[in-house]
Amino acid sequence: MAEIRNPNLNYSSLIGLLKQWSQRKNIPDDMMGFFIEMALSRANWALRIPPLEGAASMSISETGYIQIPTDFLEMKELGVQVGSVNKILDRKSFNEVDSISNLSMAAGALPEVFGRYGNYFKIAPWNLGGDYNANLYYHRAEPSLVEGDDVNWFTQFAPQVLLYGGMAELCDYTRDTEGAMMWKSKFENEINILQAVEDKAAWAGSSLAVSMGGSIKARRSV
Numbered sequence: 001m002a003e004i005r006n007p008n009l010n011y012s013s014l015i016g017l018l019k020q021w022s023q024r025k026n027i028p029d030d031m032m033g034f035f036i037e038m039a040l041s042r043a044n045w046a047l048r049i050p051p052l053e054g055a056a057s058m059s060i061s062e063t064g065y066i067q068i069p070t071d072f073l074e075m076k077e078l079g080v081q082v083g084s085v086n087k088i089l090d091r092k093s094f095n096e097v098d099s100i101s102n103l104s105m106a107a108g109a110l111p112e113v114f115g116r117y118g119n120y121f122k123i124a125p126w127n128l129g130g131d132y133n134a135n136l137y138y139h140r141a142e143p144s145l146v147e148g149d150d151v152n153w154f155t156q157f158a159p160q161v162l163l164y165g166g167m168a169e170l171c172d173y174t175r176d177t178e179g180a181m182m183w184k185s186k187f188e189n190e191i192n193i194l195q196a197v198e199d200k201a202a203w204a205g206s207s208l209a210v211s212m213g214g215s216i217k218a219r220r221s222v
Contacts, residue, residue, distance in 0.1 A: 009151070009155045009156075009159045010145075010148065010149045010150060010151050010155060011033070011036070011145035011146070011147065011148055011149065011150040011151070011155070012148035012149065014036060014145070014155060014159065014162060014163065014166070015029055015032045015033065015036070017163055018032050018035065018036070018163065018166050018167065018170065019032065021163070021167060022167060022170050022171075024170065024174065027170070027173075031173070032166070032170075033145070034169075035165075035166040035167075035169035035170050035173070036145060036162055036165075036166045037144055037145070038165070038166075038169045039161065039162045039163075039164075039165025039166045039168070039169060039187065040142060040144065040145070040152075040154065040162060040165075041141075042165055042187075043142075043154065043161050043162070043165060043191060044073065044141040044142055045073065046191045046195075047191060047194060047195060048074075048139055048195065048198070049194060049195065049197075049198040050198065051153050051157070052139060052140055052141075052142060052153065053076065053137065053138065053139055053140060054069065054071060054072075054136075054137075054138055054139075054140035055135070055136065055137050055138075056069050056135075056136045056138075057133045057134070057135055057136075058133060058134050058136060059130070059132075059133055059134075060080070060123065060126070060130065060132045060133060060134050061130055062129055062130040063126065064101060064111070064122055064123045064124060064125075064126030065117075065120045065121070065122050066114075066120060066121040066122075066123065066134045066136075067119065067120060068116070068119050068120060068121060069136065069138070069140070071140040071141045071143070072136075072138055072139075072140060072141075073138065073139045073140060073141055074138060074139040075091065075136070075137075075138050075139075076137045076138050076139065077136075077137040077138075078091075078114055078121065078123075078134055078135070078136055078137075079134070079135045080110075080111055080123065080132060080133075080134050080135070081132070081133065081135065082110055082111075082128065082132065085110065086135070087110050087111060087112075089111055089112060089113055089114045089123060090112065090113050090114075091113070091114055091115065092113045092114070092115050093115055094115035094116060094117045094122065095115075096113070096115065097113050097114060097115035097122050097123070097124045098115075098122070098124070100112070100113060100124040100125055101122065101124035101125060101126060109125050109127065111123045111124060111125060111126055111128075112124065112125065121134070142154060158190065158194060160186075160190050161187065161190045161191065161194070164183050164186040164187040164190060165183075165187040167179070167183040167186075167187075168180050168183035168184040168186075168187055171183055
């Protein structure tokens with residue numbers, strides 16, 4: 001079995017490792033890529049660690065709607081800067097937010113809550129117009145690997161997650177039940193290790209972003 005000699009892998013080298021480890025060189029690269037994408041999707045949804053957090057400043061429409069970032073998974077905090085006040089909003093069901101937005105509010109009232117509706121967040125009450133931005137701090141998904149030299153946080157800092165997860169998907173595809181169980185266990189163990197490091201750091205009051213080599217990616221809407 002080949003070793004992971006270089007932690008800074010890219011998409012092509014990861015596919016090459018899958019072929020070596022599985023000894024299934026007859027499986028097309030696009031199918032190998034699908035196995036990696038499935039592993040990436042599972043890892044994105046399972047992990048809640050600082051390197052996989054994002055920040056964005058998104059414009060608010062005149063009716064209080066905010067476009068959700070395409071890499072969004074789960075909200076950590078949503079705030080609106082109104083003058084010198086950074087108002088942090090509470091999340092509520094959309095029906096509750098909608099009922100609040102239908103109430104007659106005095107002009108200039110600060111927003112209090114937000115809720116999700118499809119690919120948008122709606123905040124309420126909202127009667128400040130459309131010249132404001134919402135500041136989102138959220139759990140995000142790492143981008144897919146498409147081209148041969150593509151990299152992301154996992155290929156750079158935790159390639160074993162994609163490799164073990166890809167092997168589990170490959171074994172499912174080839175109906176290798178025993179192999180699927182083994183590689184799924186290895187994948188889940190790596191996920192648990194990464195999450196445990198964050199949980200320990202959080203309880204200790206320290207920062208994981210530096211120790212794990214990750215960073216928060218900020219972006220601004222246009």
